[in-house]
Amino acid sequence: MSRLIVAAAAQMGPIARSDTRKTVVERLVGLLGEAASRGAELVVFPELTLTTFFPRWHMTDPAEIDAFYETEMPGGETRPLFEAAKRLKIGFYLGYAELVVENGVQRRFNTSILIDRDGEFVGKYRKIHLPGWDTPQPDMASQHLEKYYFEPGNLGFNVFKTMGTRIGMAICNDRRWPETYRVMALKGSEMILVGYNTPDDHTGNFDFDSLTQFHNQLSIQAGAYQNSNWVVATAKAGREEGSNLIGQSMIVAPSGQIVAMATSTDDEVVAARCDLDMAALYRKTIFDFARHREPDQYRLIVETKGPVTD
Amino acid sequence: MSRLIVAAAAQMGPIARSDTRKTVVERLVGLLGEAASRGAELVVFPELTLTTFFPRWHMTDPAEIDAFYETEMPGGETRPLFEAAKRLKIGFYLGYAELVVENGVQRRFNTSILIDRDGEFVGKYRKIHLPGWDTPQPDMASQHLEKYYFEPGNLGFNVFKTMGTRIGMAICNDRRWPETYRVMALKGSEMILVGYNTPDDHTGNFDFDSLTQFHNQLSIQAGAYQNSNWVVATAKAGREEGSNLIGQSMIVAPSGQIVAMATSTDDEVVAARCDLDMAALYRKTIFDFARHREPDQYRLIVETKGPVTD
Numbered sequence: 009m010s011r012l013i014v015a016a017a018a019q020m021g022p023i024a025r026s027d028t029r030k031t032v033v034e035r036l037v038g039l040l041g042e043a044a045s046r047g048a049e050l051v052v053f054p055e056l057t058l059t060t061f062f063p064r065w066h067m068t069d070p071a072e073i074d075a076f077y078e079t080e081m082p083g084g085e086t087r088p089l090f091e092a093a094k095r096l097k098i099g100f101y102l103g104y105a106e107l108v109v110e111n112g113v114q115r116r117f118n119t120s121i122l123i124d125r126d127g128e129f130v131g132k133y134r135k136i137h138l139p140g141w142d143t144p145q146p147d148m149a150s151q152h153l154e155k156y157y158f159e160p161g162n163l164g165f166n167v168f169k170t171m172g173t174r175i176g177m178a179i180c181n182d183r184r185w186p187e188t189y190r191v192m193a194l195k196g197s198e199m200i201l202v203g204y205n206t207p208d209d210h211t212g213n214f215d216f217d218s219l220t221q222f223h224n225q226l227s228i229q230a231g232a233y234q235n236s237n238w239v240v241a242t243a244k245a246g247r248e249e250g251s252n253l254i255g256q257s258m259i260v261a262p263s264g265q266i267v268a269m270a271t272s273t274d275d276e277v278v279a280a281r282c283d284l285d286m287a288a289l290y291r292k293t294i295f296d297f298a299r300h301r302e303p304d305q306y307r308l309i310v311e312t313k314g315p316v317t318d
Numbered sequence: 319m320s321r322l323i324v325a326a327a328a329q330m331g332p333i334a335r336s337d338t339r340k341t342v343v344e345r346l347v348g349l350l351g352e353a354a355s356r357g358a359e360l361v362v363f364p365e366l367t368l369t370t371f372f373p374r375w376h377m378t379d380p381a382e383i384d385a386f387y388e389t390e391m392p393g394g395e396t397r398p399l400f401e402a403a404k405r406l407k408i409g410f411y412l413g414y415a416e417l418v419v420e421n422g423v424q425r426r427f428n429t430s431i432l433i434d435r436d437g438e439f440v441g442k443y444r445k446i447h448l449p450g451w452d453t454p455q456p457d458m459a460s461q462h463l464e465k466y467y468f469e470p471g472n473l474g475f476n477v478f479k480t481m482g483t484r485i486g487m488a489i490c491n492d493r494r495w496p497e498t499y500r501v502m503a504l505k506g507s508e509m510i511l512v513g514y515n516t517p518d519d520h521t522g523n524f525d526f527d528s529l530t531q532f533h534n535q536l537s538i539q540a541g542a543y544q545n546s547n548w549v550v551a552t553a554k555a556g557r558e559e560g561s562n563l564i565g566q567s568m569i570v571a572p573s574g575q576i577v578a579m580a581t582s583t584d585d586e587v588v589a590a591r592c593d594l595d596m597a598a599l600y601r602k603t604i605f606d607f608a609r610h611r612e613p614d615q616y617r618l619i620v621e622t623k624g625p626v627t628d
Contacts, residue, residue: 136612139604160612167627174627184604186496186544187616194618196627211603219573223543226574230540233533234496263529264536291625293521294449294494298624302446302470306497308504310616314608315601317477317484317506 011284013171015199015240016048019257021274022248023060029085032058037092039277044096046279049125050171051093054244055103055135055180055203056118058086061244062105063153064207064251066144073157077107081121094127099171101240103179103203105157106134118158120177120203124170131168133177134161137185150210150251154181167195173284176237180204183241184227186234187309193235194297198287200231202241209252221254225266233264236290238282245273262286321594323481325509325550326358329567331584332558333370339395342368347402349587354406356589359435360481361403364554365413365445365490365513366428368396371554372415373463374517374561376454383467387417391431404437409481411550413489413513415467416444428468430487430513434480441478443487444471447495459522460561464491477505483594486547490514493551494537496544497619503545504607508597510541512551519562534566535576543574546600548592555583572596 018039023032036053043051056062062076081104082090093100099122106119118135138160140152165188167176176192176199183202192200208220224241232239238261245255257270259280268278291297308316328349333342346363353361366372372386391414392400403410409432416429428445448470450462475498477486486502486509493512502510518530534551542549548571555565567580569590578588601607618626 136615137610139610164615169628181604181610184544185611186500186540187611187619190496191616191618194622194625196625215573215599216603219575223574226536226540226543230496230536230544233536234494234540263525264533265529289525293526294491300447300449300491301495301497301623303620303623305446305474306501306620308501309497310613310620312504313611313613315504315506318479 011172013049013173013282013284014047014279015050015238015259015282016043016046016052016277016279017240017242017257017259017268017270018043018051018053019242019255019270019276020054020057020244022246022253023244025060025249027060029058033086033089035275036089039275040089040092040096040098042277043279044098046277048098048279050099052101052201052240052242053103053203054242055205056105057103057203057244059105060249061205061251063140063157064151064249066151066153074107077105077116079107090123090127093123097125099123099125101177101201101203116158117161118154118179120179122168122170122175122177122201130170131166131177132163133166133179134163135179135182136161136165137181137188139181150207152210165191167192167197173198176200178202180206183231184223186231189231189235189237193237197237198284199238199240199282202239204241205244206254207251208254221256224254224256228258228260229264229266232260232262234295236262236287236295238262238287243270262290321482323359323483323592323594324357324589325360325362325548325569325592326353326356326587326589327550327552327567327569327578327580328353328361328363329552329565329580329586330364330367330554332556332563333554335370335559337370339368343396343399345585346399349585350399350402350406350408352587353589354408356587358408358589360409362411362511362550362552363413363513364552365515366415367412367513367554368414370559371515371561371563373450373467374461374559376461376463384417387415387426389417400433400437403433407435409433409435411487411511411513426468427471428464428489430489432478432480432485432487432511440480441476441487442473443476443489444473445489445492446471446475447491447498449491460517460520462520475501477502477507483508486510488512490516493541494533496541499541499545499547503547507547508594509548509550509592512549514551515554516564517561518564531564531566534564538568538570539574539576542570542572544605546572546597546605548572548597553580572600
């Protein structure tokens, strides 16, 4: 089996609140076609790919809220994407809002799924690091209510053997937390897929917002290098419902080098040939976990959530 | 109490194997003087500051080996540094090879100490992540035998309340492991001090060696940003006994921004005014650990040393 895989980040420009699933899925199918023409075998779509980034609003009407969630995947409106991918022999990562009943309880997650090149379901991830708030913040000009619309993922950080490699998934804010990459690298991941929606006009604090692109790169590059993983990270980008989302969809090598990056904030495919053996390179040397890690010294990482100071 | 501290990285050029402690300490005192003239209140010296980086050689004669270690600190030859710092009211971090008898057993550590502005001993750190090998590698053109000369540190990653802030210490390779910064940030650190000796002609593999400076920056910037800490990192640099050590001594803000960096590979002081309140900035928002971390999902980080794959 070849140890090369051509991966693509299929960045999306803004999605309006009024856009239908049908319109969005047509765009996704178009991006798939472009990725196929570039030789892609695996395509990563953004977080919450199917709708506008609705956690920016505080909604209270259940019907209004539910309209942003998927209750089946694929459903009638998303099926054309699955069919196109299977026809093109392209695996894909897709982020969406998931409404599910588990043990009689209705639950909401910020979810991604991984589909292989034969159209088979490989795995699901539910976002663990939810940023923002669970109630509207009256002092803030813009809201970020992910903790209101979702609960933290209950599936852990998993790694799936598929497409000749081991693939992990993360979503948006997860990429800033080194624990995300580390857990999956310890499970043998060679490639981590991430979708995101990241505003750069969010905090109203210049020091923060002006560094949004830098922090995006820094987090992904460090995660790739320190865990010797390929990372494919895809944005929903551009001016969406008055909010400015960064682009910078990128493919990062296990060396931390950016090997492909979007230049627009619109629908755009970037692709790169990823040598999966490169993931082994640093793990045999400077990041040979079994020789160099000292887990007894890391216990505080799991023993406390917040800081412990005297 | 002021929440500003002027910190300096006192980079050192190469130290020859034949250089005496006396000569080295004179250089350190000179660097302290320059740091004082730039307003520094805290100076960070490199790892193994007092001698050449001896783990590049495989020595077997105990007397030859012992000559590189300190058995007391300060000792007769290092005392002038402590006296100068106290006189100048400068706190400092100093790395050195430590030979100590604990419970009747002789032990060797790659150590750093922190001294406050009154010349009082604050704390000690013993390097936890030892890179390289415990036996010579016949296939390698250059050796890196830290695991032969030292055992992993037995003091943990600690944070010391001193000089109006909370300071943690790390040494060289520690800076590449995200666990290093995270444990100290969870203990409330606002500033992490690191000394290093990092060759860029070490592996004989172009892909590795050509990225040495990039990986140095990436690791330190990510550690600073993801933990909202100031990091002061100081190199021993230049061509030392045939090995090429990178410089890039740097001061990095909690935003991940490099605010000072050495441009030479020789003795050089870089200094910056560090606003300690900046460490709180990201911890109140995107990295508010108590609101956002999910430790139950991180357990594998401490439950295994090496990878766990099926």
